[in-house]
Amino acid sequence: MVKKASEAKPNLLLRTARKERGWTQQQVADRIGAPQSLNVSRWESGTAFPSAYYVMQLCQLFGKSVRELGLIRDEAVLKSDSHPSPVPPLWTVPTFFTSLVGREQDVDDACELLRQSEMRLLTLVGTGGVGKTRLALQVAAEMRTSFADGVCFVHLASVSDPSFVVPTIAEALDIKQIGERPLFERVKLSLRDRRILLILDNFEQVAAAAPQVEELLASCPTLTIMVTSRAVLHLQAEQVFTVSPLALPPPEQLLKSETLASYAAVALFLQRAQSAMSTLRQTPANLHAIAEICRHLDGLPLAIELAAARVRLLPPQAFAARLKRGLPLLSVGARTLPERQQTLHHTLMWSYELLSSEEQHLFRRLSVFSGGWTLDAAETIWLVGQETKGPKLSALEGEAALQDKSLLQQVGQEGEEPRLQMLITVREYGLECLQASGEEDLIRRAHAEYYLALAEEAEPHLKEAENREWLARLERDQENLRTALEWSMTSEEAELVLRICGALWEFWSRRGKRSEGRYWLKAALGLPGAGAHHVARAKALYAAGYLAWHQNDLSEANLLLRESVALYRALEDDRGLARALGILGVIIQRQGYLAEGRSLVEESLTLHRKLGNNWELANLLQNLSYVAWWQGDLTRVAAFAEESLILARGVGDKSLIASALHSIGYVAWRQGDLVRAATLVEESLMLLRELDDKPGIAGSLDTRGSIALAQHDLEHARKCYHEGFALSRQLGDNIGWYPVGLARVAAAEGHFKRAVSLFALAETAYGITEIMSPDEHAAFERELAAIRSQLGEVVFAAAWAEGISMTAEQALTDPVPAT
Incomplete structure (x- = not known):
């Protein structure tokens, strides 16, 4: 917006900085990529104010801060007193290194629309290559301070199945697949009370997921969504913003x-x-x-x-x-x-026709990759069918030539090697050329086999001390792994699909992608010919059963694992049999069939010890400690966890070590040994923070808060519950434990009405009693009964009703009312 000269306040600091360097306004404009010197003139005269992008460019150009250049729009904003958010605002927007040319008005108009209170869904629509994504990035930068809880950018360019839209959103928000609550419900819970701008980029190929966007908006009243798409979504809340090509001379x-x-x-x-x-x-x-x-x-x-x-x-x-x-x-x-x-x-x-024949050949083959690749992967695909005489052009030389011609982009570094990728539109054209060449099946098979080899190489390392590097490597290549699975499924390559899934289940489990893993495993097990590959099928059945167990789908897990056990027995594969027996025994006990379950577990333990499967044994013992917790047997929880800890330390898996420490600390708390409990859980937290294991951190914070509460350290307890609440809302899982903890803090302070409201929030909004063990549920009911007796039925009911309408932010920030 341009002010009248009479209302403007000249920016003498900016003008002085320019003159000190002897630059004209045009020279400043050229150096920062501004379209004309008139912009600089207006900034100096005070009739206009630069956008956030140009503020950053000016500070970099002059080597001064925004205050030193007089580029603070409103001092009052900086001096305002505001409460810090429990967690920093999200900012997952990709960095851009080039200026946006010719879109100043589009940026202003889009920002103006997003500032309107009724704006919920803004769709940037335009043809491929028109610059929708780049415009969205600039708008995000301009609007960053307008969304208190941040901006989240979701890449959908490589997602072709609409059913993967929600998991991709969850991944961008760092929401893991944990427990039995559907992933979409966890996403809605995480976003329900947050003022966030969610950017869904390249939506056209998953347009069938549009109703989920509308459902998300309906469930999250403070959420705003910006979509980039080649097609309109046709949703009621949608405001279409057409992104046109750049202005051309007539x-x-x-x-x-x-x-x-x-x-x-x-x-x-x-x-x-x-x-x-x-x-x-x-x-x-x-x-x-x-x-x-x-x-x-x-x-x-x-x-x-x-x-x-x-x-x-x-x-x-x-x-x-x-x-x-x-x-x-x-x-x-x-x-x-x-x-x-x-x-x-x-x-x-x-552009393709300008390439040499060898460059064209390489370009076609590289289009098989999705989401980027390493030089090793490129070399493998490039040499397929050319092993005897070898190509004239090396993969490295060819990649350099294609990158010079803007057909490849470097998107990161993997070790000492660059990671490259194609823009999605460039890749689409490359795939068209690959299909026309007659090489598509050959190259797609080679691609699938390469990523099968990567998955099988990574699998044993996921159970070692230094597993973070391998988890990260699989994370970087998950789009290639999905592409390999899709082609193998379409081609009915049953053994290939079963082996990839069998190698990836641990990755899916640790990264909270259990629903995706179950999707692929179910599809693989249903392929024609899947029953002929007994070794791969037995492992896939085990993987599917394990993931179903961790999503509390006990009946399905039972069926899958029984078939896996039968196959492993027929194959005389003791290692596989030991794994499948153990988890099946855990599940059967959880279903109430204790004698049969214990018999299977004993057989599994015997086999594991005989074979020296220490990681598997440690993992099984930790699962058994969970069953003992559900049954209320603290002695067995401690016994299983302590043996698991010894084994976990031996194999060096920090995740297993932290889990065992947490379980032992939990038992110590329940038994009143508070000093020991605090020491153990603090050690668990230290390891989990090192691993950036957010679900684990959240769980340990709940126990640490309970220990602090028992020690009458109410401030420490409140701090743990606040941090755990913020983390669990990010993840969309197990949220209810933290309002329960805060309710207990309020009750300890004598604020019984607030305690009731927090208990009500935990039960009605987050379903806490559904995930409590029978003992904990009984304790929860006793607490409510005691407070109801203290307050009387009328006051209790009013406080409970207030909790039903309470938001998460009120639970965290409301002042404690007087009793």
Whole structure:
């Protein structure tokens, strides 16, 4: 917004900083990528204020803070007294390293819409390559301070199945698949009371998930969603924001070189081309050719950037002439494609035709990867079928050539090697070329076999002391693993699918992806021919049963594990049999059939000890401690956990060590040995924080708070419950334990009405009694009865009703009322 000069307050600090360096306003504008010097003039005169992006650029340019440059919009905001949030606001938005050209008005308009209180869903709609994602990133940066609980960016470009939209959102929010509550319910619980901007990027290929977006908005009244898509979602709450191509000079302006650079498309080409070749000059001939190129490319930013990278190979005039001859032919071929691909397809085909035959071959093969790849993976795929004579071009040289031509992007570092990927639109074109080449089945099989080998190599390392690196590696390649599973499923490669799933179950379990794991395992086990591969099937049945058990689907787990046990017995595979028997025995005991369950567990323990399976034995013992907890047998909880701890220390698995320490500390608390309990749980917390194991941290904080409460250290207890509450809301799981803990703190302070309200919140909003053991449920009911007796039925009922409408924020921040 531009102010009247009479209302403006000049920014003398900014003007002085510029003059000290002897720069003109135009020179400052050029250095920070501002479209014209008029912007700098307005900032100095005080008639306009720079956006957050340009504030950052100015601070970097002058080496001064926002205060030193007079770039603080409102001092009162900085001095306002506000309560800190229990957790820092989310910020999972990718960093961008290039300026946004020609979108200033779009950014302002989108931000203005998002500031409206009634705005819930803003959809940025436009053709592929028009710059929807980049615009969304800029809007997110501008709006960052407007959303108290942060901004979360969700990548959907590589998600093709609508059923994976919710798991992908959960993953971006760091919500794990734990317990029996559906993942979508945990997402809704996590977002219900938070003021967050959720960005869903590349939604068009999962449009069938649109009703879930509407359901999420209905359940979370303070949530705002921004979507980028090539198609409208057709939802009631949707506000469509059309993202058009960049402004182009009309035909009659092509000969007026003095105005051409002011058009956004030409300005973008110039900026990117000069980054590629700093010696490029803005001569009338170059500007005229660049304007023609931009018109041929319909002002699409991605197409322009791909083309601008070619100036090192062809000067603009030669580039324009070649493009002019080639595009009519490309246009004919592209009409057979979906409408959303036609314009960008022209540019991609033209870029592809500029490659050498070897580069084209490599480009086609690399398109099989989803979500990026390493040099080792590229070399493996590149050499398939060429092992005898070898290709003329090495994978490394070819990748460098493709990266130079803007067909590949470096997206990170894996060890000492870069990790590369294709933009989704570029990959789509590459897959089209791969299919046309006749190599698709050969390359897809090689891709699936490569990621099977990775999964099977990683599997044993997930049970070792240094498992974090392997978990992270599988996390980075999960899109490739999904692609491998999808192709293997479609091709009915039963053994391949079963083996990949059998190797990944531990990863799915540890990373909270149990629903996804069960989806793939169910599909694999149902494939024609899956029954013929007995070893792989037995392992897949075990994996499916284990994941079902951890989601409290006991009946399904029982059926799967019984079949696994039968197969392992027939195969005389004692290692597999020991695993399956142990978990089946745990489940059967949990279902109430104690004698049969204990018999199976004893057989499993004997086999594990005979075979020296210490990790498996430690894990089974920890599961048995859970059963003992449910049965209220603290002596057996401690015995199982202590033996598990000895074994876990031996194998060095910090996650198992922390779990055992927590269980032993829990028993010590229940038995009144508070000093020992605090020491053990603090050690567990230290390990869990080192692993960044948020579900584990949240669980241990609940126990640590209970210990502090028993020690009458109410402030420490409150601190633990507050942190645990914040973490569990992020995860969307086991939230109810923390309002219960805060209720007990309130009761200890004599604030019984607040205690009742917090108990009501835990029960009605979070279903706490559904996950309590029978002993804990009974204790919960006794506490309520004692407080009801203290307050009387009328006061108790009023306090309970108040708790039903209480928000999580009120539970954390409301002042304690007087009794």
